[in-house]
Amino acid sequence: MEDEEAEAVLRAVGRQIKVWREAAGMRQGELGAAIGYSEEMVSAVERGRRIPRPDFLEKADEVLGAGGKLAFMKEDVERARYPKKVRDLAKLESEAVELGAYASLQIHGLLQTPEYTQALYAMRRPAYTDEEVDRHVAARMARKAVFDRVPRPAITFVLEELTLRRPLGGRMVLRHQLQQLLDIGTLRHVEIQVMPMDREDHAGVMGSFRVLKLPNGKTLGHSEGQLHDRVISDPREAQILEMRYGMIRAQALPPRESLAFIEKVLGEEK
Numbered sequence: 001m002e003d004e005e006a007e008a009v010l011r012a013v014g015r016q017i018k019v020w021r022e023a024a025g026m027r028q029g030e031l032g033a034a035i036g037y038s039e040e041m042v043s044a045v046e047r048g049r050r051i052p053r054p055d056f057l058e059k060a061d062e063v064l065g066a067g068g069k070l071a072f073m074k075e076d077v078e079r080a081r082y083p084k085k086v087r088d089l090a091k092l093e094s095e096a097v098e099l100g101a102y103a104s105l106q107i108h109g110l111l112q113t114p115e116y117t118q119a120l121y122a123m124r125r126p127a128y129t130d131e132e133v134d135r136h137v138a139a140r141m142a143r144k145a146v147f148d149r150v151p152r153p154a155i156t157f158v159l160e161e162l163t164l165r166r167p168l169g170g171r172m173v174l175r176h177q178l179q180q181l182l183d184i185g186t187l188r189h190v191e192i193q194v195m196p197m198d199r200e201d202h203a204g205v206m207g208s209f210r211v212l213k214l215p216n217g218k219t220l221g222h223s224e225g226q227l228h229d230r231v232i233s234d235p236r237e238a239q240i241l242e243m244r245y246g247m248i249r250a251q252a253l254p255p256r257e258s259l260a261f262i263e264k265v266l267g268e269e270k
Contacts, residue, residue: 003084010080011048013057013073018046020064035059051081051135082139090139092212092220092231093146100156100245101210106168107177108157108208109140110147111184111192116177117141119169152189158204158245158252161197164265171269178266185259193252194261203247211238211245 021031021042028046029039037056044050052060054074061070079087093099093110101108107116117140121133128136146153159181167174185192195202208224221232221241232238253261 006080006084007048009076010045010051013052013070013077014046014048016070016073017042017052017060017064020060020066020070021046024064026064031060031063034063052077054078078138078142081135082142086136086139086143088231089222089229090143090146092222093143094149095214096146096153096212097215098154098213099146099210100158100212100249102158102204102208102245102248103163104160104204104208105163106166107159107163107181110143110155111157111159111181112140113173113177113180114141115173116169119173123168147184147187147190154189156191156193156249158193158195158248160195161261161265164194164262175266175269178262178269181262182259182266185255185262191255192258192262193249193255194258195248195252196261199251201251203244203251206244209241209245211242 021028026034027039028042032039032042035056036059041050041056045052045056054077057074057077058071060066061068064070082090101110106120109117112120114137117137118133121128121136146155164178164181181192184190195204210222212220212222214220219235219238219242221238223230223232223241232241252258
């Protein structure tokens with residue numbers, strides 16, 4: 001695990017499962033057989049070494065007669081599955097009243113389909129395990145809750161034309177991704193813009209970033225790098241990112257023209 005908070009949650013859940021199992025007079029192997037998991041998996045979960053899936057907790061709750069107390073912890077465990085930096089970013093996104101993002105090399109994470117995200121994490125080097133890929137995909141998909149928040153935040157994106165044409169994951173994955181962009185682009189509180197490849201002036205040559213405005217009026221930035229992402233809270237640096245983002249939006253196609261452009265690219269893919 002990457003952080004103490006997640007470790008603490010998993011240890012607490014593991015202890016609860018152990019207490020209920022021992023109270024029921026069951027061995028780890030017996031519980032595993034009853035819920036469809038190995039004895040090794042039950043042992044690892046009880047020691048806080050593995051993250052139990054929702055069905056593990058639901059079945060254990062039923063078999064051990066916990067009355068919903070184990071199943072109730074699914075939400076906490078699900079959050080613990082996500083990497084700390086993802087949880088921190090999701091918290092900022094959940095608080096922001098305005099969110100603007102420029103993506104230079106791929107479709108922005110909040111706009112991605114599960115298949116597109118799966119393809120991205122599958123090609124990471126050093127390679128992730130299947131469990132790690134699933135964990136990161138689930139974390140990214142969970143962040144999409146920002147679109148359903150009430151009151152609605154104002155959300156804007158600027159995507160590079162190149163990202164609309166690069167078939168990461170294959171042509172079918174790209175077609176589904178382009179269609180999702182068109183669907184999300186119709187939401188009244190979301191605007192998607194495209195930066196054409198023929199632009200001679202471009203304020204985003206330093207790479208991807210986002211700008212978030214909080215209810216208290218404070219502006220934060222988030223910069224994405226090769227190995228490390230960082231939240232930018234210094235007002236002067238955040239102001240620079242806000243200025244750059246404004247210039248990028250001005251240089252890109254307007255939202256309506258951008259959706260027409262995406263539709264045109266989708267038609268070329270069929």
